[in-house]
Amino acid sequence: MEKRSPSPTVSDPEASVEAVKAKENFNAGIDTSGVDERKLMRKIDYALIPWLSFLYLLSFLDRTSIGNAKLYNLEKDLHMTDDQYLLTLTIFFFSYAIFEVPSNVFLKRLRPSLWLSFLMFFWGVMMTLQGIVHNYPQLLGMRWLLGMFEAGLFPGVNYYLSCWYKRSEFGIRSAIFFSAATVSGAFGGLLAAAISNMEGIGGKPAWAWIFILEGLLTVIAGGVSYWIIQDFPDTAKFLSEEERAFVIRRLQSDDQFSAGGENFKMKYIYESLKDWKTWIGMVVYAGADMPLYAFSLFLPSIINQLGFTATPANLLTVPVYVFACIVTCGVGYLADRWGKRGYFNIGFLCIGAAGYIILVASHNAALSYFAVYMATCGIYPIIPNSISWVSNNVEGSYKRSVSLGMVISFGNINGAVSSNVYRARDKPWYPLGHGLVLMYIAIGVIASVIFLVYLKRENARRERGERNEYIEDMPETHNPENEKNGRFATLDDAKRAKGDLWSGYRYTI
Incomplete structure (x- = not known):
């Protein structure tokens, strides 16, 4: 049987600019020869990435600030037991996971500027209300609602960015967007330390002011986001008609055939559910996502138990997150450049595993603090790299939205596990928590190997x-x-x- 090689103008991700311009599947009557591709992509980056990253910084800050607030007598003032505190962490992940896939479908059917702004405004309200609760049931209810409204941002933005960039460009943008989580970790510690000085003002404790001030900032950001967030490429108002056509055509040249528009059909959801890549991708992502939440929620407490009081413990988290940010962006850039996302996953997960082995085995504070830096390598860069890996291998705008929603949703369900494994009775070394995180990282390594092998086999069959x-x-x-x-x-x-x-x-x- 004669082997057919696909034409480079339709299947080669490295197609030339001339080939892209020549491919006129979208608005064929529009001349895009005058569009400068480099300037256009820079224009898109400036319009999309900074504000979306800021929104995710606020999102991660809002969901994890309870870990900082705990150090300022949250449990004591609300008369909560340690188990009740862990449940307030857990309930967030259930509502967060349940609403991620539906939110992605709504995002596709509605305008991103409308849907994302709506979600952000209301999760800011829920965050603010956490600062005026008087008991455990009220805090529990606010955490459920916070998870419900926050659910749409992270999977939604990753899907949204995948609709703007070629597969070889998506990873670094996703990494920069996600690195806002590392910045929020560093910023959260500094902010909590600063806000703690408001103890007693207005008759409210320091932990309440952490929730109130951070929540109000999110409400304001959500309100102005309607005018800042851009819509999908075919309707984006900040681009000219020629620029919109150029963006769509270059995506089509990268095998994103649905970039020119796709009507909703239930079959796209069924295709995602039947796709083996969706299910293996879910396990790959969970291998890093459970450790992510365990790390971010409990790092201040872990450092606190190494002998540092509340404010120094929060401040010592800052250099850890700065390091995580650098590694995350570095991996995103190199994975885009080299295209070996699976190998990056496996290598950095192994480094993270080594860090947790040290945390399990060591009872030395200095060595454990060093191991925390190693642990970040198996967590933070893996999150955007895994999302990019799955996104790169799913075509169809609705199918990709559902697949990414399922992958991220499953990871966040496992975040519920993370909130229950660092128990007060296990301090100061938390062997159960570290051991279970190590187990998840090992699962991530195994799933990444399986994903890599199956993708290579399928490519070979097509060749x-x-x-x-x-x-x-x-x-x-x-x-x-x-x-x-x-x-x-x-x-x-x-x-x-x-x-x-x-x-x-x-x-x-």
């Missing part, structure tokens, strides 16, 4: 022509054996009908 379709206007494909992979009138029909199952589509390993 051998085993997935070729029968294309009616391409005589070289008229082999009866190809009909088992589908019969289509044109190549474009095959691409749009099959998405990432099309024989010319190559998975990112």
Whole structure:
């Protein structure tokens, strides 16, 4: 059987600018020859990344600030037991996970500027209300509602960015966006230490002011986001008509065939549910996401138990998060450049595992603090790299929105585990917590290896022509054996009908 090599203008992610401009599937009558690609991408970066990163900084700050507030007598003032405190952490993850997939579908059907602003405004309200609660049940209810409204931001923005950038460009943008979580960790410690000086003002304790002031900042940001957040490429108002056409065409040249528009069909959701990549991606992501929440929620307490009081413990988290930010952005850049996302996952998860082995085995404060830096390598860069890896290998705008929602949702369900494993009775060394985090990292390594192997095998099958379709206007494909992979009138029909199952589509390993 003759092997068919896909045309570089439709399947090569490194297609030239000229080839991109020549491909006029979207608004064919518009001349984009005058568009400067480099200037356009810089314009898009400035319009999207800074504000979205700031929103995620606020999101992560709001969900994890309870760890800082705990150091300022939160449990004592609300008459909570340690188990009740852990439950307030846990309930957030359930509502957060439940609403992620539906939120991504709403984001696609509505405008991002409207949906994301709505979510942000109301989670800011819930954050603020945490500062006026008087007992444990009230705090529990606010944490549920906080998780419900925050659910849409992280999976929504990652999906939204994937609709703007080529597969080889998405990783560094996702890493910069996610690095806001590391900045929030550093900023959160500094902010909590500063706000603690308001103890007693207005008759409220320091922990209440942490919630109130951080929540009000989020409310304001949510209100102005409506005018700052841009919509999808085909309707973005900050781009000219020629620039919008250029963006869509370059995405189509990168095998994102749905970039020009796609009507909602239930089959896209079913395709995501049936796709093996979705399910393995869920396990890969959980291998880093449970450790992420364990790390961010309990790092101040871990350092506190190493012999440092509340404010110094919060301040000592700052250099850890700065290091995590640098590593995250570095991995995002190199993974985009080299395209070996699976290998980065495996390597850095192993470094993180070594850090947790030290935390389990060591009872030396200085050595344990050093191990915390190693632990960040197996957590923070893996989150955006895993999301990029899954996104790179799913085509179809609705299918990708559901797949990313499921992957991130499953990871966050496992975040509920993280909030129950660092028990007060296990301090100061927390062997159970460190041991379970180490187990999750090991699961992440195994799942990453499986994902990598299966993707390489599938690419090899496509190279051998085993997935070729029968294309009616391409005589070289008229082999009866190809009909088992589908019969289509044109190549474009095959691409749009099959998405990432099309024989010319190559998975990112």
